[in-house]
Amino acid sequence: MKYQQIALLLTGLFLPLTFSAQDSTRSTAPSALAGNALADGAKGADARMRLWYRAPAKTWTEALPIGNGRLGAMVFGGLKREQFQLNEDTLWAGGPYTPDNTNALAALPEVRQLVFEGRYDQAADRIGKSMMAKPLGQMPYQTVGDLFLDFPAAAAAENYQRDLNLDTAIASVTHTAGGVAFRREVFASPVDQVIVARLTADKPGQISFAAGMKTPQRATVSTEAADTLVMTGVNGGAGGIQGVLKFQARVRVLAQGGKTTASTNAITVSGADSATLFIAAATSYRNFQDVSGDPESAVKKQIAAASKKTYARLRDAHVSEHQRLFRRVELDLGETASMKLPTNERIAHFAEGNDPQLAALYFQFGRYLLISSSRPGSQPANLQGIWNDSMSPPWGGKYTININTEMNYWPAETCALGECVEPLTAMVLDLTQTGARTAKTMYNARGWVVHHNTDLWRAAAPIDGSFYGMWPMGGAWLCQNLWEHYLFSGDKKYLKQIYPAMKGAAEFFLDTLVEEPTHHWLVTCPSISPENGHPEGKTSVCAGPAMDMQILRDLFENCIQAAKTLGVDQALSANIAAARARLAPHQIGSAGQLQEWLKDWDMQPGVDLHHRHVSHLYGLYPSAQIDFRKTPELAAAARKSLEIRGDKATGWATAWRLNLWTRLRDGDHAYRILDFLLSPERTYPDMFDAHPPFQIDGNFGGASGIAEMLLQSHNGEIELLPALPKIWPAGSVKGLRARGGFAVDIQWQKGKLSGASIRRISGTETCTVRYEQKTVALRLKPGQTKRITNDLGVAGQ
Numbered sequence: 001m002k003y004q005q006i007a008l009l010l011t012g013l014f015l016p017l018t019f020s021a022q023d024s025t026r027s028t029a030p031s032a033l034a035g036n037a038l039a040d041g042a043k044g045a046d047a048r049m050r051l052w053y054r055a056p057a058k059t060w061t062e063a064l065p066i067g068n069g070r071l072g073a074m075v076f077g078g079l080k081r082e083q084f085q086l087n088e089d090t091l092w093a094g095g096p097y098t099p100d101n102t103n104a105l106a107a108l109p110e111v112r113q114l115v116f117e118g119r120y121d122q123a124a125d126r127i128g129k130s131m132m133a134k135p136l137g138q139m140p141y142q143t144v145g146d147l148f149l150d151f152p153a154a155a156a157a158e159n160y161q162r163d164l165n166l167d168t169a170i171a172s173v174t175h176t177a178g179g180v181a182f183r184r185e186v187f188a189s190p191v192d193q194v195i196v197a198r199l200t201a202d203k204p205g206q207i208s209f210a211a212g213m214k215t216p217q218r219a220t221v222s223t224e225a226a227d228t229l230v231m232t233g234v235n236g237g238a239g240g241i242q243g244v245l246k247f248q249a250r251v252r253v254l255a256q257g258g259k260t261t262a263s264t265n266a267i268t269v270s271g272a273d274s275a276t277l278f279i280a281a282a283t284s285y286r287n288f289q290d291v292s293g294d295p296e297s298a299v300k301k302q303i304a305a306a307s308k309k310t311y312a313r314l315r316d317a318h319v320s321e322h323q324r325l326f327r328r329v330e331l332d333l334g335e336t337a338s339m340k341l342p343t344n345e346r347i348a349h350f351a352e353g354n355d356p357q358l359a360a361l362y363f364q365f366g367r368y369l370l371i372s373s374s375r376p377g378s379q380p381a382n383l384q385g386i387w388n389d390s391m392s393p394p395w396g397g398k399y400t401i402n403i404n405t406e407m408n409y410w411p412a413e414t415c416a417l418g419e420c421v422e423p424l425t426a427m428v429l430d431l432t433q434t435g436a437r438t439a440k441t442m443y444n445a446r447g448w449v450v451h452h453n454t455d456l457w458r459a460a461a462p463i464d465g466s467f468y469g470m471w472p473m474g475g476a477w478l479c480q481n482l483w484e485h486y487l488f489s490g491d492k493k494y495l496k497q498i499y500p501a502m503k504g505a506a507e508f509f510l511d512t513l514v515e516e517p518t519h520h521w522l523v524t525c526p527s528i529s530p531e532n533g534h535p536e537g538k539t540s541v542c543a544g545p546a547m548d549m550q551i552l553r554d555l556f557e558n559c560i561q562a563a564k565t566l567g568v569d570q571a572l573s574a575n576i577a578a579a580r581a582r583l584a585p586h587q588i589g590s591a592g593q594l595q596e597w598l599k600d601w602d603m604q605p606g607v608d609l610h611h612r613h614v615s616h617l618y619g620l621y622p623s624a625q626i627d628f629r630k631t632p633e634l635a636a637a638a639r640k641s642l643e644i645r646g647d648k649a650t651g652w653a654t655a656w657r658l659n660l661w662t663r664l665r666d667g668d669h670a671y672r673i674l675d676f677l678l679s680p681e682r683t684y685p686d687m688f689d690a691h692p693p694f695q696i697d698g699n700f701g702g703a704s705g706i707a708e709m710l711l712q713s714h715n716g717e718i719e720l721l722p723a724l725p726k727i728w729p730a731g732s733v734k735g736l737r738a739r740g741g742f743a744v745d746i747q748w749q750k751g752k753l754s755g756a757s758i759r760r761i762s763g764t765e766t767c768t769v770r771y772e773q774k775t776v777a778l779r780l781k782p783g784q785t786k787r788i789t790n791d792l793g794v795a796g797q
Contacts, residue, residue, distance in 0.1 A: 087143060166364050250303055404697040506555055546619070621662075776794060
């Protein structure tokens with residue numbers, strides 16, 4: 001059920017709105033009025049979970065993100081003008097459309113022949129003319145606009161701070177001026193589906209401002225009564241696809257004391273004791289083929305319901321729901337005096353090596369971002385999560401599924417945020433419908449396919465030209481994320497839900513794999529190794545790149561296991577197993593590297609040795625096909641490939657390298673990559689990942705990499721501290737999750753395990769725990785915890 005539908009059900013029970021004066025500013029954050037206490041930086045638990053700054057944001061990547069999965073805002077914390085840049089996760093360009101190229105099927109045999117004859121440029125040209133999507137691009141994610149609060153001239157501000165408390169998911173601004181202490185709090189409530197902003201002072205009659213809205217959308221801004229701003233509009237178009245989504249954003253301003261007045265397009269508050277703003281936004285989007293929703297009704301009812309409640313009630317409900325997820329995991333890597341510095345200064349000095357807690361904060365910030373951008377009922381986190389200030393953001397802010405969307409969900413399972421995968425699951429199930437049409441139109445195949453990007457409308461055809469888009473593996477890789485959710489939860493009801501998607505993806509490849517002429521392996525054709533050109537031509541088009549084969553080995557094996565678990569499709573499983581056995585194998589090239597292509601092209605002139613993508617290492621991470629212990633020769637080849645590629649790349653690509661080095665059990669090398677990832681080159685002042693420009697996948701990949709340094713469970717064992725770097729000699733982590741349905745706590749001292757606890761949450765009864773060369777087998781009842789000593793002895797046994 002979508003949030004708008006939930007709101008309609010809930011708010012129909014409320015009487016006409018009123019606002020209670022029994023409000024509260026009680027907070028678990030530092031006191032709003034304790035300016036002097038805050039002057040030397042945050043203290044205690046708040047410091048561990050706080051991003052904070054001594055000045056307002058001057059740029060978007062200095063502002064602080066809040067979100068409830070569906071609604072997002074960037075909070076700037078200005079003194080003369082506060083700015084809340086707003087997003088709603090279904091406000092994309094365009095409307096339902098069908099981009100499949102009806103000429104593709106006729107061109108397919110010729111393209112395959114050209115590829116197998118080595119005429120790659122000609123194949124790419126034919127693809128470009130006959131197989132690419134129409135339009136060639138997809139629809140971009142777009143901004144709602146901005147809410148501005150303009151304040152009257154005042155005395156110079158002192159003791160200014162703005163912060164984001166990850167534990168409460170509340171952004172705040174505090175300062176004193178003219179002997180008055182001011183505080184603002186802003187949060188996006190997942191319970192009440194509104195953004196709430198609260199302005200207070202320690203003396204009466206001090207709150208004055210004018211609220212107005214601006215947007216680049218085709219929209220108008222007006223006022224209703226004396227206290228409500230209304231922005232009503234229609235989304236933009238792109239690529240010849242006209243915008244058909246209606247949207248509305250609504251702001252209600254409720255002041256205590258003073259005077260509230262409305263002009264044509266602004267609300268003014270003068271001399272109030274405090275003020276609370278309720279911000280709601282919605283579109284007419286119901287699903288990828290239905291835009292008949294009523295955004296005005298939805299936002300009216302959301303604000304009516306929220307404004308009936310006290311601020312304390314709204315705040316407490318928001319904090320409780322956020323902490324239900326956020327507090328599952330704790331990470332302690334040690335504390336130093338660097339914690340007293342503002343976050344931007346800590347990032348600037350991280351390479352000096354004396355701020356281990358910043359890595360823990362970065363880890364928790366990644367978890368915070370996933371909670372804030374992907375909740376049940378919302379859209380999945382896109383290239384920018386839900387935060388975007390543009391009508392045409394970089395790469396459209398879409399779902400790039402040749403690495404980026406999958407990376408967004410890498411930390412979900414290990415970091416105890418499995419619920420956040422629900423929007424991704426829902427999108428994949430949507431894609432089975434649009435992708436089935438693409439599979440039939442382009443390939444005359446069963447099942448479904450999606451290429452390297454999709455959008456709100458679940459477009460599945462290849463885009464951006466053959467060099468980037470002729471890659472049919474996007475849906476198959478997304479199925480791996482869903483399978484991982486099953487492995488961590490053991491939920492057979494969920495497996496039954498996703499099995500048709502896995503089965504359909506496998507059936508597509510059973511129909512489209514072809515025999516390559518040299519070794520008679522089954523391969524994909526045409527395809528690419530994502531975004532990387534090879535030396536035989538000016539193209540990336542090829543047959544059977546290593547990544548495709550690795551993804552298919554996983555997809556096929558997972559389908560076989562799922563069918564066996566569910567007791568279905570025995571004959572289909574046999575066909576899948578036969579095809580899997582004929583896939584092109586891993587190959588080790590002349591430089592000792594893992595080959596990226598069927599041919600040993602990796603080191604030839606014209607190949608980008610330091611390319612950002614490391615697609616052929618999918619088998620090492622996120623897959624488990626290449627393992628440090630089980631396949632040492634392939635692991636050594638993967639290591640050689642990583643050495644050739646180098647450590648420094650774009651933000652997300654650096655994060656992928658971090659995860660890969662953890663799988664090679666090289667914690668110190670992994671940490672060197674984390675050190676670069678957390679530098680100003682790859683992390684903005686607000687801790688957003690710098691591709692550059694901003695892409696959120698690097699944040700999620702970084703959080704995943706830190707978790708993988710401490711816990712791995714991909715090879716049938718729960719391995720403790722597999723890639724612990726020397727720079728973290730002592731610490732602890734609580735609440736990480738392992739495949740099989742286990743929660744894991746770990747403590748270490750002097751670089752060695754000092755103890756651990758394993759708790760069965762769901763799933764399997766037994767597990768094997770490894771630390772270095774020792775293993776121990778455990779059997780646990782549901783809910784049972786067993787304590788492990790530093791030598792893998794089991795307490796009480």
